[in-house]
Amino acid sequence: MNWTEEAMKARLVRYADLVPCRTAFIDTRTPGSTEKENFTIIGAGVSESADQHVHITERHGFNIGAARQPFGCVNSQHSHDTAEVFVVHSGHWRLPFGPNKEDGSIDIGPGDVASVPIHMFRGFEKLDEGVGFLWTVLGEDDPGKVTWAPAVFEAAAGHGLKLAKGGRLIDTSQGEYALQDVELAEATGTDVAGELKTPPMDKLRECVVAADAMEGNQNSPLAANGVAEAPVITPKLTGDGFVAGPIVGWWLHGFNLRRLTLTSGAYVPQHARREVEVIFVHAGTLEVSWEGGAIVMGAGDTLSVPIGLPRALRNTASVDLVAFVVRGGDAPAMPEFVDY
Template sequence: MQWTQEAMQARLVRYADLVPCRTAFIDTNTPGSTEKENFTIIGPGVSENADQFVHIVEKHGFNVGAARQPFGCVNSQHSHETAEVFVVHSGHWRLLFGPNCEDGTLEIGPGDVASVPTRMFRGFEKIDEGTGFLFVVLGDDDPGRVTWAPAVFEAAADHGLKLAKGGRLIDTSSGDYQLKDVELEDVLDTEAVAELKTPPAEKLKECIVRAGEAPVNPVSPLAAPGVGEAGLIVPQYTGDGFGPGPIVGWWPHGFNLRQLTLESGAYVPLHQRGEVEVLFVQEGVLEVSWDGGAIVMGPGDTLTVPVGLPHAFRNTASVTSVIFVVRGTETPGAPVFS
């Protein structure tokens, strides 16, 4: 395929162009959660609202979403069957563990990465002034549906929201709406809740990388003057020279997460990859070019690069560029340079 400027623009999601959904989940009407915005950037995500806008529907082997919340806004306690990785773009956040937030907390800020294990309850709240933004990477093409803590169902019911089997959200708060021929989702019993046990705090510390703490890999194929690539989530040895860690996980991720840093003027020449590559710009500016055009990305922008497309990177600004990169599969191969 000839990747024209127009075709590549369709694979770019600007931060300013993100389409939010404020009614994505069962806690939408619950006080404290009414102001959150959810985004589905790549893949179907886990939204319970059929009206959730999906920016890019192409299957990648993982999903990319986001959350934007003001100070004090809470995303209620839930569990996932596949990986859920938080990449903090802006703001300070508190992760809350346990079905009733009783199993401890973990605070994360800009540039931090946290991968929450599957099959445990987690929630998150924005804890500083202003609005914050989180990128979220979910494992698999179909990440399944959210499993909510019992207290979330109870609070939602008090404000008119019900969840049907299969994850369809029903709003009963307006008029004389009656639930006819609708089978509602079961609330977890005590035994089922106990199975979604929070790991010990020491174990959860293996699931976070603070901004700037991950060492640059000197043998990364992208390494060059002014260019560094660090592994953040690397479950196992890869074909491009990365060893496991710092986040490995005792559950499958299905992807790698890297951090690419380019000093002002730094350049990565044309190269192609055999797996999916998704870029999030954290700081600065990144020019992505190919035979046919170029795109300049800014903070908060997302681009998915076609598999096999020779492309180059350049920092065209006077400040350092920091980019988070999701590479498909747990063992991505080495790039092929043109």
């Protein structure tokens, strides 16, 4: 395919162009949760609302989403069937565990990453003043539906929201006629909730990497003067020189997560990948160039790079570039550098 700038821009989602949904989930009217914004950037996501906008529908083997919340705003306790990874772009956040937040919590801040195990209740809430942004990765093309803690159904019912079987949100605030010919999902029973057990806190701490603990891998094929690639989620030994860790997980991820840093002027020569690759700019400016053109990304922007497209990366700004990169599969292969 001839990847023109126009074609590549269709794979670019700028932060300023993100389309939020404020009715994505059953807790959207529950006090404390009314101000949250949900985004589906790549893939189907797990939204329960027909109003959710999907920016890039192409299947990647994983989903990319985001959440934006002000101080004190809460995302209610829920469980996922596939991996859920939080990359903190801005703000300080708490991840409480257990159906009623009784099983402990972990706090994360800018640049930190947390991968919460499947089949356990978790939520997230904004701790500090101002609006914060979480960039998220969900496992698999179909990440399934959210399992809500029992108390979430009770709170939502009091504000006119019910959940149909299959995960569709029903608004009954204008009358019960909205439930005609609709089979409602049953609230999560105590038996089901009891099976979604929280692992010990020492195990959960293995699922978090602080920004200042991310160290570049000297064996990375991208490593060069001013360029460092740090492992964040590596389920097993990879073909491109990364050992398992620091987050491995005892559940399937189906992707690798790396942090890429480039000092001012640093450059990664043209190379192609056999895996799908998604780049998220955490801080700074990144130029992605290829034979057909170039795109300059800023903080908060997300780009899906086509498989097999030779691309070069350059930091064109006077400050360091920090980006998070998702690569499909548990064991990405060596990149193929272009010979001139």
